[in-house]
Amino acid sequence: LDPSQCQGVEDLISAAPSSFDHAALFTVLQKHTLQHRMNDSFSCLGWFSPGQVFVLDEYCARYGVRGCHRHLSYLKDLMDYAENSMLVDPMLLHYSYAFCASHIHGNRYLNNNNNIAKE
Secondary structure: OOHHHHOOHHHHHHOOHHHOOHHHHHHHHHHHHHHHHHOOOOOOOOOOOHHHHHHHHHHHHHHOOOHHHHHHHHHHHHHHHHHOOOOOOHHHHHHHHHHHHHHHHOOOOEOOOOOOEOO
């Protein structure tokens, strides 16, 4: 291809992953994933498919996106859909809110069997 036709795609492909703001990119990825899911022919009520959860989990693990940022972004997007009269499962709102609240208030608990923090 002519370099003028690439429009920076080559630069993105060859760029070092550490040069991106992955928290901001994750917010965009999650928003578009949720938008695709909410436009599906059946009502998902805001739940991601197992494949979508895997991709989002993998992105967070690879690029260090924090769980609280992930849930705050998810909560914002779900609230936007709910305010626009789309059905959202209230349990999802509760899960994301409770996750963030547990980090803010510091009341995360440890599993007695193997001392792994529950999230």
